[in-house]
Amino acid sequence: LSGISDLSVFAHCTSIKEKIILDVTEFNPKKNEFIVDFSAFKEAMEDITSRTYSICVAFSYNGYMYCGKVSAPDYKEDESKKYLQEVETLTIKDTIAVVEPMYGSNGTFYVRVKDRLSLFKDKVSVSYQKAYFKDKYLYIVTDITNNKEHFTGYALSYRFKDSEDRRIYYTSAELIPSGDNTHLKGRFDLSKIELQKSVWDVYAVFNDGRTAYFANVYVDKRQMYDYLYHKSMSENFYRFSNKKDTDILFPYFTTRDTLAFMIRQISPCDSRKFKMKEILAVCCHKVLKWYYNHKNITLVYERKSQTAQDNGYYFFKHCMEHRVGKRLKSKICYVIDPSSPDYKNVEPYKGNVLNFMSFKHMIYLLGAKNLVYTHSKNDCYIWRPNNSVIAERIRFKKHIFLQHGVTSLKRIDKFYGKGKAGDTDVFVVSSKKEREIVNKWLGYSKEQTPITGLARWDALKDKSNGSNEIALVPTTRNWLDDVPSEKFLDSDFYNRYIELLNSAELKTVLANNDLELNFCINSKYKDYFTSDKIDNKRIHISVIGEKPLNEILMKSKLLITDYSSVCYDMLYMCKPVLFYQFDYEKFINSVGTYINMDKDLMGDRSISAIDLCNDINKMAKSNFRLPYEYKLMRDNSFTYFDRNNSLRIIQELKKVME
DSSP: OTTOOOEEEEEEETTTTEEEEEEEEEEETTTTEEEEETTHHHHHOOSOOOEEEEEEEEEEETTEEEEEEOBOTTOOOOHHHHBOOOOEEEEETTEEEEEEEEEOTTSBEEEEEEEGGGGGTTTSOEEEEEEEEETTEEEEEEEEOSSGGGEEEEEEEEOOSSGGGOOEEEEEEEEEEETTEEEEEEEEEGGGSOOOSSEEEEEEEEEOSSOEEEEEEEOOHHHHHHHHHOGGGTTOOEEEEETTEEEEEEEEEOTTSBEEEEEEEOOGGGSHHHHHHHHHHHHHHHHTHHHHHHHTOEEEEOGGGOOSSSHHHHHHHHHHHTTHHHHHTOOEEEEEOTTSTTHHHHGGGGGGEEETTOHHHHHHHHHOSEEEESSOGGGGSOSSOSSOTTGGGGGGSEEEEOOSSOSSSSOOHHHHSTTSTTOOSEEOBSSHHHHHHIIIIIOOOGGGSOBOOOGGGGGOOOOOTTOOEEEEEOOOOGGGTTOOHHHHHTSHHHHHHHHHHTOHHHHHHHHHTTOEEEEEEOGGGTTTSOGGGOOOTTEEEEEBTTBOHHHHHHHEEEEEESSOTTHHHHHHTTOOEEEEOTTHHHHHHHTOOSSOTTTOOSSOEESSHHHHHHHHHHHHHTTTOOOHHHHHHHHTSOSOOSSOHHHHHHHHHHHHHO
16 A cells, blocks of 8 residues: 555445445555444445445555455455454344454455344354144254354244344244254244245354354255155145135245245145155156156246246247257257146147146156246246255256346346356346346356347337337336235335326326327236226236237337336337336345446436326327437347347257257
8 A cells, every 4th residue: 555645445235236435544554554434334224134345445546546345365265264353233223233344255355234143144053953843833953063052042034125024033942962962952833923925044043142143054965855755744834824825834945055934825736645746756757767868858938837928938939830859859848837828829839838737747857958948947846845856856957048038127146146046057148238247247157148139039020000009017026025915005116106007197198199008017916906996998907927018018109117127128129118216226225236227228217107207298299219319229239130039049058958
């Protein structure tokens, strides 16, 4: 730092693109030292979500400005020296959080902000022994190898999206000597817990005499295998009534190999009969493994194997019509629920269609080498399985992720990032710009991110000539997943859209321009947005999945969305898009984005319903012509317009097979 007279320091959180300016209280360039006041975090933190900030410095030297991260080049990775003493305590919405410095694997200096309870869970190892249900109780037994006297019980913590949803239940536990180790045994009275979908994490509670901390409960691979195949575990769940549904609570092993519990509605797949069907399929595949290996099976599917209208379907259709399977020497099959309205789309190829959850489907999944999908690789099997012996095999296949949109507006690296639960072998993208995002933020190499374009774009055609339709397509909000009905109805998301749809301004705009609006909602929201809630005959509700969204977009003159990547489908057809982002700040804090929405959106942006209606009216007066500035941006957002996207994806599948 010698030769520097002025130094600025800030903390940078890449996940939410937040910068916190820190006060430099002392600066000694001769000693290469500076002291920073971390109290600025108190004013910056509005919500208690775990965040990690890199510490950056900015300074001028010889007339030039420099900026970089603080790091220790001589640091060698050492878990005992990774975390330093906490420097600040914060109280955020009645929750105590701490600011703790730490080193990254390459010596980069970070500070992380976490609630005090969770701060300790990465530092102490607690091993799973067993978990079981008896009457109304959940029993948990773990193995403690060190600091035994400090463990006092267990905590069952709801995996919340918002701080206000935070819910933690505690129970005491007894220490039981067992050879050289000590077992910690405790039980929860489930009848006294307000159980809510979907994931509850289990922690051993560690008390150092001053405060309590959480420690993860780790499960090894052998224990997982024993759990999956032990016949006594086939119905190891707790059944309870949750208003109109019957739900179950069952053990769930996370991608970090820690113990948690899942809650969902009970289904026929939770029966002993179904478990036996799975075991029989495993046995049949084992006997005929040579036969299915020879088939070189490739499975194609979409969200929860319920639809045939997205990239998966158009890719499969191209494969069938051009006999790709014969050229690649692969049995290419489409997985879909036979009760799906889209089943008719794949009926012409019924020799290559697998009925979802049929016995044949189970065996083909076990024998498959390649999985080609649009949402999640796990969509080829039951949703949130109760530790299924077949679902466990999915991660050992080759995975080709077609995507269901363009990675840009919404951050997805927490799930789809390399090494995360949704990681893949091939991540299909549509442009150099998108590939840069996926390479930088999700950790994939250029070889893993081929630029092909989306398969469904091969079928896109502008059918809006003579049409008077426009589309409104809001995206889902992750903080509203699995919330009770009363909370959803009280949400800003629900009330702002109901307000817009019933507004006098929108009614006037639609009537004056003779427009019909298709309000396209996610299926999880269909029970809330019903026609009786909307007093406007020019507005029609469509549930995404029940009616192909691309058909609606092709007939629409204008798309209105908030953060949905379907905007790229419209721009691909050179049609205009408007953005309605009334909850922008909450979205950025909860989800995040890879672009600057103040200047990089390819359409005008509104915060209020009145401004949006004015923008719709302005578009109608211009005959829905794509403004020149957005046309230039559109031309730089796609690499191909040649309708050969499926062909390029096939070339990537071929590479995977080689």
